[in-house]
Amino acid sequence: MMGSLAVIWAIGRKDLLLEIRNKDVVVAVAGFALLVLVIFTFAIDLNQGNAELVGPGVLWAGIAFAGVTGLNRAFALEVEGSTLEALMLAPISRDLIYLGKALGNFLFIAVAQIIVIPVFAVLFNLVVFRWEMLAISLLTTIGFSAVGTLFAGMSVRVRAREVMLPLLFLPVVTPLLMAAVESTSHMVYGRSWSDMAQWLQLAVAFDVAFLVVSAFIFQHILED
Amino acid sequence: MPAVVSQATQLAVKADAVVKNFGETAVLRGLDLELPTGEVTVLLGSNGAGKSTFLRILAMLTQIDSGSVSMHGVDITENGPSVRALTGSVLHAPMLYADMTVRENLLFFAEMYRLQNVEDLIAGTIQRVGIEPRLDHRVRTLSHGFQKRVALARALMHDPQMLLLDEPESGLDSESVAQLDSIIADYKSAGRTVVMTTHIVEHALEIADRAVVLNNGTVGLNSTKPSSDKAEILAAYSSKANDQ
Structure with a gap:
């Protein structure tokens, strides 16, 4: 068990090290999401009522679309250098490779959100620095990483992968996006944990289901 | 293992x-x-x-x-x-992380193979393939021949x-x-x-x-x-x- 966790952490840490050196993924995700937020602040009359109404949707749509860009890049780097095959040569099960890559993607999207959410709070004049937001963000990022890593792995050898990944990813994460938007709405309206409980439960169920299923499927998509 | x-x-x-x-x-x-x-x-x-x-x-x-x-x-x-x-494999591509140093690559793959006494293993292996002076160079800066040697070191490390x-x-x-x-x-x-x-x-x-x-x-x-x-x-x- 500890050995498996060490392998997962080593893959995630390696991705983080490469990202610190290249800044490919976080800059792309944060930049794209910030652009979406800024465009909407111009497009919508952001009085308090409108901000509470549309803000959560804009935030999570921006992060979801931007996340696709980052997910594509994270796997493309492994294929360009054939390093994915080097991982496959190692005496570790393929699900550990999946979980390690998912951890890396989780870290990238989380770091991007640390940049994006404060900017969102300022632009939309909403109070988001609350424990509820941390829980929503954590659960949504786990789900994005779980599904995104699987589909990025599936589409990485496809010629039109930039098109393929969003086509696969966005429909599948729709329930998770709904949960994120609805719970964020409850939060900005100042409602209690119990009001958003059903949406958080949906997010937890989504994360658990997709982590387990994706780890299983990933073993089969790597083979020639 | x-x-x-x-x-x-x-x-x-x-x-x-x-x-x-x-x-x-x-x-x-x-x-x-x-x-x-x-x-x-x-x-x-x-x-x-x-x-x-x-x-x-x-x-x-x-x-x-x-x-x-x-x-x-x-x-x-x-x-x-x-x-x-x-098995240890050296295939067509060197299969190394170009933006990591030779040492970082070998340390990472040692973790993938769950090896012990990694520093000693790396020291022995790089001497065997003749890449000691390049140990802290990023792989991207190495010639194809040296990248091949690093790939060979990765393949040999777990004996x-x-x-x-x-x-x-x-x-x-x-x-x-x-x-x-x-x-x-x-x-x-x-x-x-x-x-x-x-x-x-x-x-x-x-x-x-x-x-x-x-x-x-x-x-x-x-x-x-x-x-x-x-x-x-x-x-x-x-x-x-x-x-x-």
């Missing part, structure tokens, strides 16, 4: 009726091959004969469509991770029972080729197995114990005296190449 090698098992590789297709293209068409432990085997054949595909099957990067392959008596399709620990080399001499200068020959000789003298492909046939026949010429995905010729059968092997190799 589970030890699956039985010293009593004499066959390093046993392939029975192996079939591999890529879409409509049949690459291996019922290949049968037995390779004893402790031999250096060179796989020869024209482009598309199935050499690299067979090596990738042994490295467990490619799945077979039918037939069976075992290493040291263990079926590779049913014992994935533990069988992969038996595998079998070394799989796909055209290892490509991009190497004569000094590096001599060093590679020395590593192969050391491996053989330690009772380990080497399976390699090459297009530099005459040189390979001098260092190999066995030469296998693949033709259309099957074994066309299997010689256990490659240096004395050189003329026959070269003729078989040339005729296959001309058939293309």
Whole structure:
């Protein structure tokens, strides 16, 4: 068990090290999401009522679309250098490779959100620095990483992968996006944990289901 | 790491009726091959004969469509991770993280192979392949030849029972080729197995114990005296190449 966790952490840490050196993924995700937020602040009359109404949707749509860009890049780097095959040569099960890559993607999207959410709070004049937001963000990022890593792995050898990944990813994460938007709405309206409980439960169920299923499927998509 | 090698098992590789297709293209068409432990085997054949595909099957990067392959008596399709620990592979691409240093790459792969005493292992391995001065250089800054040496270090680090080399001499200068020959000789003298492909046939026949010429995905010729059968092997190799 500890050995498996060490392998997962080593893959995630390696991705983080490469990202610190290249800044490919976080800059792309944060930049794209910030652009979406800024465009909407111009497009919508952001009085308090409108901000509470549309803000959560804009935030999570921006992060979801931007996340696709980052997910594509994270796997493309492994294929360009054939390093994915080097991982496959190692005496570790393929699900550990999946979980390690998912951890890396989780870290990238989380770091991007640390940049994006404060900017969102300022632009939309909403109070988001609350424990509820941390829980929503954590659960949504786990789900994005779980599904995104699987589909990025599936589409990485496809010629039109930039098109393929969003086509696969966005429909599948729709329930998770709904949960994120609805719970964020409850939060900005100042409602209690119990009001958003059903949406958080949906997010937890989504994360658990997709982590387990994706780890299983990933073993089969790597083979020639 | 589970030890699956039985010293009593004499066959390093046993392939029975192996079939591999890529879409409509049949690459291996019922290949049968037995390779004893402790031999250096060179796989020869024209482009598309199935050499690299067979090596990738042994490295467990490619799945077979039918037939069976075992290493040291263990079926590779049913014992994935533990069988992969038996092999060290250097394939066409160096398969290294270009923006990490040589040391960082080796440390990372040591973690993937769950090795102990990593610093000592790395020190010994880099000396063996002659890359000590480049240890803290990023892989991106190294020549192709040095990247190949780092790939070789990664393949040797866990002291595998079998070394799989796909055209290892490509991009190497004569000094590096001599060093590679020395590593192969050391491996053989330690009772380990080497399976390699090459297009530099005459040189390979001098260092190999066995030469296998693949033709259309099957074994066309299997010689256990490659240096004395050189003329026959070269003729078989040339005729296959001309058939293309």
